[in-house]
Amino acid sequence: MEFSTSISDNMNYLNNKLDVDGNFDLNYRTFYVGGKVACLYTIEGFTKNDVWQKLMEDFSSITPEDMPPDIHEFAKKYFPYTQVSLVKDEFTMIKNLLSGLSCLFIDGYDRCFVVDSRSYPARSVAEPEKDKVMRGSRDGFVETLTFNTALIRRRIRDPKMTVEIMNMGESSHTDIAICYFKGRVDDALLNKVKSKIKNVKVDALTMNQESLAECLYPHMWFNPFPKFKYSERPDTAAACILEGNIVILVDNSPSAMILPSSIFDIIEEADDYYFPPVTGTYLRLSRFLISLLTLFLTPLWLLFMQNADYIPSWLQFIKLSEEPQVPLLFQLLIFEFAIDGLKLAAINTPSMLTTPLSIIAGIVLGEYSVKSGWFNSETMLYMSFVTVANYSQSSFELGYAFKFMRMIMLILTAIFNLWGFIAGVALTVCAVIFNKTIAGKSYIYPLIPFHIKELKKRLFRGRLPHQSK
Template identity: 55%
Template sequence: MQTINTDNIRTEFSTSADENIRSMKKQIRIEENFDILTREIIIGGKKAGFFFIDGFVQEDMIEKLMQFFYSLKPEDLSDVDSFLEKGMPYTEVNKITKQSDALTAFFSGVTVCFIDGFSECLSLDCRTYPMRSVTEPWKDKVLRGSRDGFVETLVLNAALLRRRIRDPQLSLELMGVGTRSRSDVAVCYMEDKVDKKLLDSIKRRIQAIRVEALTMNIESLAECLYEHKWINPFPKFKYSERPDTAAAAVLDGNIVIMVDNSPAVMIVPTSIFDIIEEADDYNFAPVIGTYLRISRFLLTLVTMLLTPTWLLLIDNPQWLPEWMMFITVSDEITVPVFFQLLLLELSIDGLKLAAVNTPTLLSTPLSVVAGIVVGEYAVSSGWFNAESMLYMAVVSVGTYSQASFEMGYAMKFMRIILLCLTAAFNLAGYIAGILLIAATIAFNRTMTGCSYIYPLIPFDKKMLKRKLLRVRLPHGNEK
């Protein structure tokens, strides 16, 4: 855990329990905080003071410990080592020699204890955090496979990962970030598979972060770790709320970063193929998994290119063969198609925001109203043509074919730029837009500086086959 470096905090503890208790009460401002509890008792003829945070402490465990402490004799408290050996039945207990470390542990939910004659503080990790159940994530839905998901408690997330990888090479290093929040950050990797240079680089970057708090948890950490400009919209990291995806990434030699209070984990390094790939591809036979993966790739391309390509073709109907004339607009166009598509792009985002902020009981009626009433009357009133509504509906459905929010909005931004260039410069603009999208993807860099389109550049035939097709790997080491 990260320690507190505050000038007005005394470095060492006194051997007097009264002095340590008074100092602790002053530092934690006990009079101004209703949820901070203290208990002063006599154990083995010596005064002891305990400090708890209500809501973090397991009351039944503390009650059992207190009953045991009352039975101690003076010889059990001759020194701190003797006390830990004979007078402390609990396993998760540590000695703390610095007051700053004691404050950090205390505000993390650990119970701290001062005993007269001991120049150390004892920390009893019998905390518990408010948490929800490890149910299936609402965004990362599972077709077949485990239906548990990460939650906001770091210890429980580590247990979900450890449950899947029962290997001594699995390492979960804990660090602290934020001078005020002191958020716990865990770096998870396989010791015998991870890229040591990448691992050292990530740990140095985390340790070098100087912020007050990770306000938005995993996203705040991502912005602190990635030092380059964020003008490129394509995601630099892969996020997942599924323990099976995280475990597979770790077994592949990747690094998984967890942040306390965040149900999502960050996977690095990440290429565009990693972001589009999903664990469900491996929950089915290779043929079905390959079909699902290729379908996802094709839908990603369709989502980005469908409406700009359609706009180009209806602006140049002479290019269309007779059998494709049905794609042109059949009714009268009152609003230019280009503006129709831009308005529909904005409207879809408006519906998304409305769905997020609508109570669950009303979300279905809202969808019905938006889909039937708004859509029907928008066409009949002349604002939109039926063809524009159709193609934007296909684009909206295609956006949800992959789980990454960041990738969905990156494709949306690229689609709008391509639409604008096509409307302004016709075929030349369309070609320029395609080249711009290709350059944006190719020249994007991951946090590690690696190629975003690996294994295309640098070319790796074996890895490319694995990314495009769902193949069975040697030793069952599949992602």
């Protein structure tokens, strides 16, 4: 429906449509502008009152003789504010209003003034808890979309840096910002992503980026290896944009979705670049090696325990010091589930009780569980290493992918012995190799297809481009 020149008709329709009497946070106020009735609609908690106080002062000085018949002329002469647009249909006006913009009607004009005088509630841009670095910037994304785009703009001051706004969700109308660098981005992938966002029908992005990710890549949901890289660091997002990646920001989410992403992209961290090349290379290779150890350590140890003759003489110390009372497979699987239980408990534990309860849990699950006969000390040692080492990389999704594949290898090894271990390794390799990025390219490039120069860049941190001769 398009608006009419009669403000009473517009108000009657909108007051009924918006249920202004039933919504306490939806405010409207009538006043006079140049002798004509005007009505202002706002959402409580979203509006900067000082902006409208200044605008009201300016409007009060307008006389009936000053009122132009054309709404565009009025906007040019008497609206001393930069972020003003004219809307002629109720759908766009209501969507803008519920997004926090202010909407002004003046009798005699068939359009609505939409004024961006929003002031979103927001927390400070502190360093994210998960993506911490030993050296580097300490700011992080927040839940407000405009703040997040500003943090990226602060780092890339180039007109080729583009931020397109779209919205998704028939009920939520969630704002989505697509950030990319013209001339470096894959245009085919960019058009594919924008087309999917525009055409996918979904009621609401209830889970923010996860809902969007499942809409963008609905295939092969059973493969646990992540298709996207997530980061709460604006410096990481800015660096990815400069490399030609697409960064997607979703309103109400404090993390950026980076695509396309291979497994090498996901394992990379900001610390690799905040230190000199030698140190950065060491950190990167250590992370790769530790990630592989978390995946293969316990299944390989279980294989050796089931086949003592496989153990070389220099590894005899890994044998069990005591005969297990509970089968090793069950010990390892119980630990896998117990660790997740402790994670969930830590999330829901009040902060003042976190330290004492952690100490109690460590004592109970450590010394007492071994003395009770439920677990062997060697099982405790290897699972403790896997648990701690799993945090050497910041991706939760990749950590759980390793966990699922590790549990499958444990079960297959326990049932089918050596052939089960080989089958588990083959299944893991296939899950990685046959996985694809959202662009349809290899998930493990530059290994497949093999590219020696790119592989060196992935494994060894070289000098930055602006430092090369």
